[in-house]
Amino acid sequence: MSATVHTKTWPTYTPEQTRVTHPFHPLETPPPLRSRSKLHEHFTAPPPVARTLNRKPVDVTIHETADPEGGRRPDATPG
Structure with a gap:
């Protein structure tokens, strides 16, 4: 069954x-x-250009670690 x-x-x-x-x-x-x-009109019409939401990441900080698991030990108890 398709969604x-x-x-x-x-x-x-x-x-x-x-x-x-x-x-x-x-x-x-x-x-x-x-x-x-109105539903049909809403879902079949292209979005107005002025109202189109464009998102892009800003102020991205990457924290590098030596651990490929991001500091989580495989035997650590979930908290």
């Missing part, structure tokens, strides 16, 4: 009136999607 739901078939699993929110949206809190057509 992927294709946009041509997933609307059959969604009621015509619904309420879908994105509480952890990184850029803003968008209004809820309240219909099957």
Whole structure:
């Protein structure tokens, strides 16, 4: 069984009136999607360029050790 739901078939699993929110949206809190057509529009449209989130690492520090396990002994008791 696949975890992927294709946009041509997933609307059959969604009621015509619904309420879908994105509480952890990184850029803003968008209004809820309240219909099957709004869901379809949301998940099939390309993201607006101005709202695309681009992340890159900054201030990366690498701590090198002689131990390839990162200082953890194989016989150490998990804590």
